[in-house]
Amino acid sequence: MDKSILRLAIISDLHCHPKRKTGEGKDESYLLTDKLRVPSNDHPVDDLLEKINENKINKVDLTLCPGDFTDKANQQGFISGWGFSLELHRALGSREIIATVGNHDVDVYAQNSNYTLDIAKGIKRGFPIEDETSQDIFWSKGCVILERDIFRILLINSTHFHYNKEASKSGKVGDAMIEYIEKHLSTHNDNKIKIAMSHHHPIDHSILNLGEEDKIQNADALLDVLGKYKFDLFIHGHKHHPLIRYHNTTTYSHRLPIFASGSFSSHSNLMFTSVRNSFHLITLQKDKVCKGEIDSWTFFPNSGWSQPNDESGFPSHTGFGCEKSIEDLAEAVEDIMKDQGKMAWVDIIKQIPDLQYLLPDEGKNLENLLLERQIQIDKSLRAKPNQVYNLAKL
Known part of the structure; x- marks a missing residue:
C-alpha cells in the first residue's frame, strides 16, 4: 500500500469579540473584531498571513477548527472569527475547512435568542462544513462522519446538549450518537487516516489547575469505539493548553494520540496559566501505522508569530507515533x-x-x-x- 500523507492546519479557540467598553469587562482576545491590522505584528491573523505569503509557513491540505470562534456567544465575534478562519484557510491553500462548535459559540445565556444554536446556524459561509447534507446530519445527530479519498473525519458537536446554562458545564456525547458512529464505522473499516475532532476533551486535562469537571460525558464509550476502529488522532480545543499524549482505550487497548490544540488568540490562558497562544501544522503519514509531526508557532504581542526554543512552552517541533523504545x-x-x-x-x-x-x-x-x-x-x-x-x- 502507498503511504498516505495529510497536512493539517489547526486554528482553535479564537474567542473573537469587539473591544469592550467601560463596564463591560476586560477584553478576552488579541483578535478583536474592530482591531486595526497595523502594526501587523500585533494582529494574530495579519501577521500569520504575512508569514504564509512569505513561505515561512507551509501550505496544507486541510484546515481544522475545534471551536470557540467567539467569546460568550458574541454575534459579531462569531461572524468575524469564522471570517478570519476562512481567510487563513484560503491563504494556506487548503482544499477544505472543517469546524465544530465550542461552548462559547452556543448562546446558553439567551443574549441573542432563546434558541442556543441560532447564531451558529446563521453564520453560513460553509460553517461548520461546506456540504449541506453533512451540515444537516451534524446539527441533528450531534456528529457527522466525513469520508474523503485518504482520510475520514468524525466531527463531534460536544455542545449538542447545551440547551441552557446548567447543561453547558461539560461536553457530552449521547448513546444514540455513539450507536450512529459505530454503525457507520462497522461498514467503513479500512486503512484511511482516521481523525476525530470535538471542542471538549475526552480525557482529564487538569494540568495547571484547569479542572476536571468539563470533559465530555460518556467519553469512555466513545473512545472504546474509536479504539475498536483504530483511530489515528483525536483533536480538541477548549483547554487553552496545548498538549500531545496517548490514551490507551479500555476495551481494545488501542494507543490513541490526543492533541489539545490550545488557543489561537485568547487572553485567559496567559492570565491563569501563563500559557501563550499557538498555531499548529500537523503532518500525518500512514502506511500501516499513522505517525505525525507537529510544527507550532507562538504569538507574542507586538512581535507576532515565531518558533522560540522555550522549554516552558509547547515545543516548536514534536511528534507522535514512535513504535520503538x-x-x-x-x-x-x-x-x-x-x-x-x-x-x-x-x-x-x-x-x-x-x-x-x-x-x-x-x-x-x-x-x-x-x-x-x-x-x-x-x-x-x-x-x-x-x-x-x-x-x-x-
Whole structure:
C-alpha cells in the first residue's frame, strides 16, 4: 500500500469579540473584531498571513477548527472569527475547512435568542462544513462522519446538549450518537487516516489547575469505539493548553494520540496559566501505522508569530507515533555514531525515521540517554537539531 500523507492546519479557540467598553469587562482576545491590522505584528491573523505569503509557513491540505470562534456567544465575534478562519484557510491553500462548535459559540445565556444554536446556524459561509447534507446530519445527530479519498473525519458537536446554562458545564456525547458512529464505522473499516475532532476533551486535562469537571460525558464509550476502529488522532480545543499524549482505550487497548490544540488568540490562558497562544501544522503519514509531526508557532504581542526554543512552552517541533523504545533509539544512534565525530541530524533521521515521532517527554528522555553515551545534539529535539556530536571522538 502507498503511504498516505495529510497536512493539517489547526486554528482553535479564537474567542473573537469587539473591544469592550467601560463596564463591560476586560477584553478576552488579541483578535478583536474592530482591531486595526497595523502594526501587523500585533494582529494574530495579519501577521500569520504575512508569514504564509512569505513561505515561512507551509501550505496544507486541510484546515481544522475545534471551536470557540467567539467569546460568550458574541454575534459579531462569531461572524468575524469564522471570517478570519476562512481567510487563513484560503491563504494556506487548503482544499477544505472543517469546524465544530465550542461552548462559547452556543448562546446558553439567551443574549441573542432563546434558541442556543441560532447564531451558529446563521453564520453560513460553509460553517461548520461546506456540504449541506453533512451540515444537516451534524446539527441533528450531534456528529457527522466525513469520508474523503485518504482520510475520514468524525466531527463531534460536544455542545449538542447545551440547551441552557446548567447543561453547558461539560461536553457530552449521547448513546444514540455513539450507536450512529459505530454503525457507520462497522461498514467503513479500512486503512484511511482516521481523525476525530470535538471542542471538549475526552480525557482529564487538569494540568495547571484547569479542572476536571468539563470533559465530555460518556467519553469512555466513545473512545472504546474509536479504539475498536483504530483511530489515528483525536483533536480538541477548549483547554487553552496545548498538549500531545496517548490514551490507551479500555476495551481494545488501542494507543490513541490526543492533541489539545490550545488557543489561537485568547487572553485567559496567559492570565491563569501563563500559557501563550499557538498555531499548529500537523503532518500525518500512514502506511500501516499513522505517525505525525507537529510544527507550532507562538504569538507574542507586538512581535507576532515565531518558533522560540522555550522549554516552558509547547515545543516548536514534536511528534507522535514512535513504535520503538527510547532505549533502542539511543542504542541505534550510538551505533551509527561509534566511528563518527559529528554528523548532520538529518542523516541520522534518514537511518532512524522514528526519531521524528517522539512526544516532548520522550524527546527529553532520549537527549538524556544520549548524553550518558557522550552523544550530544546541538539543539533540543523540540527545536529541530542540525548536528549531533560524539564527544568521545572529538
